[in-house]
């Protein structure tokens with residue numbers, strides 16, 4: 081019995097040795113993902129809503145704004161995140177953030193998630209029944225009131241699911257920025273696991289990331305179910 | 311006094327693509343609606359009914375002409391001032407268009423929120439309206455928990471929340487079964503009589519306008535082809551489109567295939583008589599026929615009641631001596647409008 085336990089302890093010894101590193105990496109990953117989801121999510125909401133309302137036949141049609149937004153989104157969204165993270169270094173420096181480390185990683189994640197979420201938000205808003213928006217207009221609601229009090233609330237369920245979907249991609253980004261010294265579980269797996277040939281460290285980091293994603297997915301689904309009342 | 315005044319209104323939509331044609335949805339329509347009236351607008355799909363209705367609350371802008379609502383020329387009003395005007399015009403829809411994210415209460419309160427009324431004021435007004443439409447106990451339900459008729463009643467309560475003087479109804483009963491339709495129409499009538507709201511109803515169902523409209527406007531290809539009191543339209547439709555519509559619920563002269571069937575069973579002389587309450591009475595007509603010793607049988611048609619006034623078309627089979635029948639047909643033809651359908655073999659063509 082104790083032989084098995086001893087064996088297990090030996091097997092996980094590298095992880096146990098890195099206990100405090102794991103705790104702080106976990107915190108860093110949450111911070112990175114959180115800033116992507118909150119700040120990038122907010123920007124994405126703004127971009128997506130702008131994309132939706134400026135469409136032809138939308139609430140506030142504007143061909144020029146619509147064109148510019150689409151070009152921007154179509155330009156940034158397909159760039160593989162690792163390249164975007166590297167390419168954004170001059171931008172980070174320009175706004176007074178170090179081109180390496182957590183600060184820059186936050187900038188890159190916000191940037192990447194904002195455009196990605198923007199498209200998701202736009203797609204979710206398209207699913208709102210235009211008749212409902214028209215009803216609000218007929219009741220004398222201003223464009224802004226329609227957006228804030230009808231469009232977004234009516235799309236809330238799908239939006240929550242969209243953000244949940246985006247959350248997985250953002251956690252992915254937090255691992256990628258490990259390569260540019262952002263900290264987090266990705267960097268820990270890379271420097272202490274992969275480079276030290278400690279598979280158990282790598283896999284422990286992987287399992288923790290999976291748990292984070294699962295928890296987020298569960299919370300998102302539960303919230304969406306509550307909002308959609310089914 | 312006219313509460314809605316449309317003067318030579320046209321609405322043209324730009325072509326959908328570069329090579330397409332612009333769509334003239336509404337063309338040169340003039341219409342004046344008196345305060346307190348219920349006006350029914352009928353027409354086939356694509357006739358421009360919805361577009362015309364949407365011009366009244368400027369959801370659609372008239373490309374030409376003038377739109378005056380309650381004395382205000384809204385044709386070139388700025389967006390912000392328009393929102394004020396829209397609060398005095400309620401609108402209900404075929405698909406109800408309730409906010410799925412809000413309860414019944416939240417739906418009805420919405421126009422009041424938009425208008426910036428206080429919470430207490432909202433609560434009072436919403437309860438009052440939910441009682442009016444008979445849905446007080448459903449205040450906390452969500453739209454998906456309601457039947458179609460209940461949804462439309464919520465739609466009506468919501469449209470009335472801000473205390474409008476005009477209600478626009480776009481096919482408001484077209485998604486409902488006949489029984490529920492009657493309920494909703496009764497409610498619309500109460501809105502008109504008890505609250506004094508002017509109602510504009512769009513429909514392709516003649517039964518609807520027959521039940522509630524004081525006046526009927528018939529549209530075809532963007533224009534008004536005929537308008538008149540409900541009684542006039544139903545008892546004496548003039549335009550071909552109007553006749554087709556009226557025929558959907560009123561039997562007048564039997565159509566070709568109906569006539570064939572009638573002839574099979576009724577070899578005698580067939581005539582269709584049109585009665586109107588203020589014209590010659592039936593008793594006069596029938597007395598005339600009986601006095602001539604002619605046998606008669608009622609074979610087709612019926613009497614209708616539109617807003618308390620009756621009219622109808624009765625097709626009779628007259629049997630007897632040919633000369634006597636001829637004579638009586640001539641005399642009756644002087645009393646009421648008469649369509650002579652002749653007899654089966656080589657009868658008089660109509």
Ligand SMILES: Nc1ncnc2c1ncn2[C@@H]1O[C@H](COP(=O)(O)OP(=O)(O)OP(=O)(O)O)[C@@H](O)[C@H]1O
Nearest residue numbers: 323333334335353354355356357358359360361362
């Ligand atoms: N936003 C729009 N852009 C372009 N064309 C339009 C638009 N709205 C309506 N039309 C066209 O204008 C014409 C009239 O449409 P409208 O919806 O007013 O008809 P309707 O009488 O209400 O028909 P229905 O009974 O089917 O509702 C149609 O040919 C329609 O295709």
Ligand SMILES: [Mg+2]
Nearest residue numbers: 359360361480
């Ligand atoms: Mg229509």
